[in-house]
Amino acid sequence: MSAANWRGAMNVQAPRAVAPESPRAGVAPPPPRRFSNPVRARHVVVLALLLAYPWFATPFFTFQIGAQALALGLIALSLTFLGGSGGMISLAQMTVAGLAGYMVAIFGSAATDGANLGWPWWLAVPLGMIIAVVAATFIGWLSVRTEGIYTIMITLAIGVGFHYLAVQNYAVFNGFQGMQKVFPPTLAGIYWRAPVPFYYLTLAWALAGYLFVMYLLRTPFGIALQGIRDNPRRMHALGFNVTAHRVAAYAVAGALAAVGGVLFTWYNGLVTPGSVGTGWLINILIIAVLGGMRHPVGAFLGAIVFVLLQNFAIDVFDRERFNLVIGVVFLVIVLFSRDGLLGWWAALSARMSTQRGGTPWRAASGRSYAR
Amino acid sequence: MESRKRTFVRALVAATVIAVIGGAAFAQSPPPVKIGLLATLEGPFAAGGQDGMRGAELAVRQRNGVVAGRKIEIIKASSDAKPEVAVNATRKLVEQDKVDIMVGPLSGSEGIAVKEYSKTQPNITFINGSSGAQATTLVNPSPNFFRFNTDGGQWMVGLGKAALDKGYKRVMVIAEDYAFPYSQVQGFMTEYCKLGGKVPVKAWVPLGGKDYSSVIARIPKDVDALVVVLGGADAVNFLNQYEQAGGDKPLVGGSITVSQDILNYKGKRRDSLVGTIAGAPVADAYDAPEWKAFVADYKKNFPDGYPSPSLFALVYYLNMKATLDGLEAVKGDLSDGQKKYREALSKLVLKSPVGDVKLDANRQAIGTTFITEVVKDAQGNLYNKVLRKIDNVNQTLGVPPAEFKVGSRDEPNCP
Numbered sequence: 001m002s003a004a005n006w007r008g009a010m011n012v013q014a015p016r017a018v019a020p021e022s023p024r025a026g027v028a029p030p031p032p033r034r035f036s037n038p039v040r041a042r043h044v045v046v047l048a049l050l051l052a053y054p055w056f057a058t059p060f061f062t063f064q065i066g067a068q069a070l071a072l073g074l075i076a077l078s079l080t081f082l083g084g085s086g087g088m089i090s091l092a093q094m095t096v097a098g099l100a101g102y103m104v105a106i107f108g109s110a111a112t113d114g115a116n117l118g119w120p121w122w123l124a125v126p127l128g129m130i131i132a133v134v135a136a137t138f139i140g141w142l143s144v145r146t147e148g149i150y151t152i153m154i155t156l157a158i159g160v161g162f163h164y165l166a167v168q169n170y171a172v173f174n175g176f177q178g179m180q181k182v183f184p185p186t187l188a189g190i191y192w193r194a195p196v197p198f199y200y201l202t203l204a205w206a207l208a209g210y211l212f213v214m215y216l217l218r219t220p221f222g223i224a225l226q227g228i229r230d231n232p233r234r235m236h237a238l239g240f241n242v243t244a245h246r247v248a249a250y251a252v253a254g255a256l257a258a259v260g261g262v263l264f265t266w267y268n269g270l271v272t273p274g275s276v277g278t279g280w281l282i283n284i285l286i287i288a289v290l291g292g293m294r295h296p297v298g299a300f301l302g303a304i305v306f307v308l309l310q311n312f313a314i315d316v317f318d319r320e321r322f323n324l325v326i327g328v329v330f331l332v333i334v335l336f337s338r339d340g341l342l343g344w345w346a347a348l349s350a351r352m353s354t355q356r357g358g359t360p361w362r363a364a365s366g367r368s369y370a371r
Numbered sequence: 372m373e374s375r376k377r378t379f380v381r382a383l384v385a386a387t388v389i390a391v392i393g394g395a396a397f398a399q400s401p402p403p404v405k406i407g408l409l410a411t412l413e414g415p416f417a418a419g420g421q422d423g424m425r426g427a428e429l430a431v432r433q434r435n436g437v438v439a440g441r442k443i444e445i446i447k448a449s450s451d452a453k454p455e456v457a458v459n460a461t462r463k464l465v466e467q468d469k470v471d472i473m474v475g476p477l478s479g480s481e482g483i484a485v486k487e488y489s490k491t492q493p494n495i496t497f498i499n500g501s502s503g504a505q506a507t508t509l510v511n512p513s514p515n516f517f518r519f520n521t522d523g524g525q526w527m528v529g530l531g532k533a534a535l536d537k538g539y540k541r542v543m544v545i546a547e548d549y550a551f552p553y554s555q556v557q558g559f560m561t562e563y564c565k566l567g568g569k570v571p572v573k574a575w576v577p578l579g580g581k582d583y584s585s586v587i588a589r590i591p592k593d594v595d596a597l598v599v600v601l602g603g604a605d606a607v608n609f610l611n612q613y614e615q616a617g618g619d620k621p622l623v624g625g626s627i628t629v630s631q632d633i634l635n636y637k638g639k640r641r642d643s644l645v646g647t648i649a650g651a652p653v654a655d656a657y658d659a660p661e662w663k664a665f666v667a668d669y670k671k672n673f674p675d676g677y678p679s680p681s682l683f684a685l686v687y688y689l690n691m692k693a694t695l696d697g698l699e700a701v702k703g704d705l706s707d708g709q710k711k712y713r714e715a716l717s718k719l720v721l722k723s724p725v726g727d728v729k730l731d732a733n734r735q736a737i738g739t740t741f742i743t744e745v746v747k748d749a750q751g752n753l754y755n756k757v758l759r760k761i762d763n764v765n766q767t768l769g770v771p772p773a774e775f776k777v778g779s780r781d782e783p784n785c786p
Contacts, residue, residue, distance in 0.1 A: 060466035064459060167577055168548075170780075176549040176578060177480060180454075181487070268455040270484065275455065311463055314448060322449065323413065 050203060054196045063195035063267075065307055070202040071267050073303035074209050074260030076287040077296055078253035081213050084293035085222065086249040087229035090143065091281045092155040095162045096136045096254045097261025098276035103128030104262050105179035105271055106172065121185040129258040136254020137247060144246040159281045166273040178272025182265050193266060202263050206300065209256050213296045216252065225249055290333055292342025301341045305329075403442035404698060404705070407464030409475025409485075410500055410687065414451030415579070419683040420477050423501055425673045426684035427474060430691035432672055438695050439703035446470055452477065454484035461485050465495055471705050472698075473497045474691055477683065479504035479523070479551040489513045494708045496716070498694050501686035504550040505557075505777050508735035509766060515709075517716050517734045519693040520686040521652055521764060523551045524778060526626040527558030528768055529742045529761045530650040534563060534623050537648065539596040541569045542623065545586055545609065546600035548575040548780075555600045555625045557778030558650070561768050564785035570598075571786050580605060583612045590620070600625030624649035627682065629745060634753040644753060647745045652686065653725065654741040654757045655679045665724035689728065689736075693721045726762055737765045 054062045079093045108124035110116050119127075143154045166173040173179075184192040184201070192201055216222045225245055227235045232242050265271045274280075283306070291302025313325040337343035408427055411420035424447065436443050446468050448460040457476040464470045473495060476485050482502025489497040490513045499507070499518035503526070508518050534542065542563075546552035552575075560570060571594065574586045586609075590597065597620050601609055606628050622644070629649045665688075669680045676684070693716065698705075700715040721728040726739040739762050743755035767775040776782050 058466065060462065064462055064466075068459075180483070268458070269487070270454060272454065272480075274453040279451075311459070311467075 050207075054199050059195040062199045065304075065311065067195070067199045067202045068264075068267055069303040069307040070199075070206040070300070071260055071263040072284075072287060072307065073300035074202075074206050075257050075264065076260075076284050076291070076299035076303055077206075077209055077213060078256035078260065079284055079288040080291070080293050080296055080299040081216075081256065082249060082253045083288065084295070084298075085217055085229065086225050086246060086253075088144070088246065088249070089152050089285070090139070090155040090250070090253070091152055091285060092136075092139050092143075092159045092162075093253065093257045094261075094280045094284045095159040095276050096132050096139070096257040097264060098166075098271060098280075099135050099162070100128050100132035100258035100261035101182070101265030101271035101275065102166070102173060102179065103131045104265060105182040108182070110179040110182045110270075116179070125262060128262065129255065132258035132261065133251055133254045136257065137251040140247045140250020140254075144243055144250070156278075156281065159276065160278060163273055163277050166276060173273075176273060178270060178275070180270045182270055184266045193269070198267070202267075205259050205263060209259060210296055210300070213256070217296075221245070221248070286330060290330065290340050292337075292340030292345075294339050294342050294346075298340060298342045305333075305341065401441050401703065403444040404438065404472065404703065405444045405446060405468065405470040406691075406694065407446050407448065407461070407468065407470035407473045407475070408500075408691075409448045409450060409457065409460055409464065409473070409477075410683075411452045411477045412449035414453070416452050416477055416683075419501075419681065420449070422677060422681045423477055423683035423687035425669070425676050426680060426686070426688035427500075427691040429669055429672055429684075430688050430695060433668070433692075434695055438698045439701075441698075441703040443695070448475075450476060450481060452481060454480045457481035458484050458488050461488055465492055471495065471709075472694055474687075474694055475500035477501050479507075479549070479554075482507040482518075483550075486513050486516045489516045496709050496713055498690050498716075500690060501683050503554065505554045505766065506550065508733045509775075509777060512733040512735075514734075515713065517693070517713075517730065519690045519721055519728055519730070519736050521728075521736050521738045521740065522766060523554030523626065524558035524561075524768055525736075525738070525764045525766060526652050526740055527555050527650040528562065528740050528764045529759055530559050530623065530648065531561070531563030531566060531568060533648050533650075533742050533758060534559075534596065534598075535566055535568055537596075537621070537646075539568070539621070539623065541571060541594045542596045542598050543590055543594045544570055544573040544598045544600070545583075546573070546575060546598075546625070547578045547580075547602065547605060549578060552600045552625065553778040553780065556598070557783060558768060559598060559623070560783045560785065561770065564783055569785055573780070575780055576601075576605075578605070581608060583609045584616070587613055587616045587618065590618070594620065596621045596623055598623045598625075599628055602627040603630075619643070622647045626651040629743070629755065630681070634745065634755075641753070642747075644745050645747055648758065649743050649745075649755070651682065651741055651743065652738065653680075653682050654743050655755055656743075657725070657741065657757050657760075659724075659726075661722075662724045685725070689721065689723050692723065693719060693728075696721060726760075731765060733766070735766045737763055740764045 053066055057066065075093060075097045079090065083089045104124050105116060107117050107119045107127050108121055109118050139155065139158055142158070143151050146154055166178070167176055169175065184198070186192065190197050192198055217226070224235065224240055228240065228242050228245055236242050265275070268275070287302040287306045288299055289302070290305055291298030291300065309326045309329055314322040317325045333340060339346070408424065410423040411417060428445070431443055431445060434443070446464060448464050450457040450460050461473060461475065465473060476482055477500050479502050482499060482504055483506055485497065486507050489495070493515060495515065497513070497516045499516070499520060501520060503520070503523040505522050505524055507522070508516070544556055546556050556573070564570070572589060572591060574589060576583065576586060599606065599609060599622050624647050626649065629644075629647055634644070666679055669676060669684065680688070697712055697716040697719055700719065701711045705712055717730055717734065719730070728736050728738040731737055739760060741757055742759040742761070744758045745753050746756045747753055
């Protein structure tokens with residue numbers, strides 16, 4: 001995607017930064033507000049719906065749809081952050097997530113002979129995340145020397161390499177069987193894998209990850225990163241260390257993926273070489289593209305659609321050909337929208353505001369985060 | 372006044388008629404029994420999963436879709452042989468589609484994962500599809516998980532003796548590196564080692580491996596035969612490369628090694644396949660009338676299926692037939708957390724095309740194993756002749772349960 005496109009994509013943020021009482025006519029550009037985002041009615045509604053969801057949804061919808069979508073969304077968020085704000089598409093995000101899951105299983109407890117150390121969760125989980133972040137940093141350090149399709153290739157190579165390592169290594173990764181029965185701890189008398197507690201656990205981490213990314217995009221680091229995405233040579237000339245910023249972005253994305261990976265491992269109750277296979281590497285890219293990369297919320301929207309399709313496509317069509325439905329839906333979304341579901345949303349709200357006499361979003365302001 | 376009265380009477384009559392018809396309809400057709408059916412319609416075992424579904428459907432069609440007056444409603448789901456996908460599909464069938472009984476999954480590690488999930492749903496009865504890992508019913512069995520098929524270890528009982536009868540005193544094992552081949556190798560070696568055979572080298576190769584040159588280079592000169600437990604494309608690749616390397620050792624096959632696709636193999640070594648012995652729960656050339664009737668029924672119902680039902684079709688058929696026979700035994704009564712139904716299943720002696728199947732205390736099948744040998748018929752086609760039929764093979768392979776260990780890379784061992 002070209003720099004001009006990215007700037008156009010980022011402009012969708014502008015109306016959101018406008019204070020609610022300011023006129024929508026856009027005669028005068030609104031004052032820039034960098035470090036806070038006004039809380040709007042729709043934010044409150046969405047948050048209330050998310051919090052109330054388990055009270056009207058069945059345990060199946062709470063756990064398999066809700067919690068799974070949030071955990072996957074968190075992993076996809078790491079790619080949305082890297083791709084949308086850093087301009088780097090990494091296929092190795094599931095590898096980082098899977099590594100975190102593996103490490104939690106190896107340091108903690110799993111039903112595997114001999115391979116795990118059985119340490120308590122408060123040691124195993126942070127240690128697993130640290131190792132995953134170190135690995136993500138290393139992956140970043142290797143791949144920031146490349147651009148575009150070469151980044152995709154090198155991260156794919158790392159992902160596939162890790163998959164084969166996990167398949168063939170028995171001493172640490174327990175080969176084809178992987179780690180079985182990796183469950184969250186029972187804390188404060190609550191079994192955290194029961195549908196409702198697990199939903200709130202994933203919701204808390206997903207919200208934390210989302211708000212963290214929203215905050216980070218407004219910090220000097222986030223703004224410099226977006227500048228590097230748009231024009232690395234100019235940023236270099238301005239004295240920014242381009243490589244260091246990109247590697248740091250990989251580390252941040254690695255932390256997000258690690259949290260998502262641990263949650264996803266707990267969700268499945270296991271982590272096997274299949275969890276870090278090519279299929280999942282690509283699924284994360286599909287989720288991110290499906291939702292749209294212009295805003296962090298796209299990762300979660302994509303994850304919801306992905307999980308719903310995975311579960312219910314088989315009900316709407318011939319049961320032995322249900323993958324066709326999934327493929328067609330993906331194709332339609334990607335074909336008819338420049339930026340996934342968020343692209344549709346933007347087009348829709350632009351049309352609405354024109355009908356109400358306002359200006360389309362694209363013309364509302366020429367401001368982007370980088371200014 | 373008159374008209375109001377008439378209206379009232381009419382309404383009363385109408386209500387009575389509706390109540391009677393409704394009640395009669397309710398009495399005549401009790402609610403259908405929903406059965407979830409899970410197999411792999413994607414991934415490496417997609418063809419096997421499709422044939423498994425055919426087998427399960429055949430069992431339903433033989434009863435015209437009705438058991439004890441209750442209609443049978445089948446809800447299908449798919450996985451791709453990954454345990455987490457199998458659990459997600461099962462959870463959807465149980466919690467969202469509200470099935471009464473669950474049949475599936477297809478492969479070993481899926482079976483273990485679904486068995487663990489079954490413990491969280493004590494009011495639903497789970498019946499295996501075709502998964503054959505020993506641990507499913509041997510280690511921490513679940514009170515509501517039943518398996519009416521024998522496992523990968525049981526399928527190889529009798530093969531050790533057959534190998535020694537052929538004069539193979541030392542063999543090398545070449546097998547894929549996961550739970551199912553571990554069970555198969557154990558089934559072979561338990562008997563073979565006890566009778567004095569030696570296995571100096573075991574080579575574990577990754578599933579879906581392409582290059583066997585390093586394994587072929589490791590074959591010792593002094594072994595009499597190779598025990599090859601590889602499936603589908605892996606077996607074809609191995610045979611091709613072994614032929615190119617000039618290998619000439621006779622083979623002993625696993626349950627899915629010497630299947631029809633291998634026998635149709637066109638290489639020069641094709642004739643050397645003659646004499647290959649193998650163990651399996653199914654034999655194409657078995658001549659019992661029940662088996663012949665089953666094959667004829669399969670062919671009639673599924674003209675697009677295989678020339679002869681595959682292992683997956685047979686095993687799904689067995690499990691679905693047991694599901695329906697058990698339902699018949701309790702007259703479709705699934706009340707009280709399906710307690711009566713489970714008792715009936717535990718006591719069931721399944722009349723199957725390959726002989727009677729009954730369950731042990733872990734709800735695991737005790738059944739028949741066939742030892743087969745590849746022979747050439749008059750037209751030059753290769754087929755599997757039944758050498759020996761062994762009934763009542765139990766899960767611990769005749770070893771006392773206390774001494775029995777689940778098979779692994781190093782268990783058993785007799786170098």
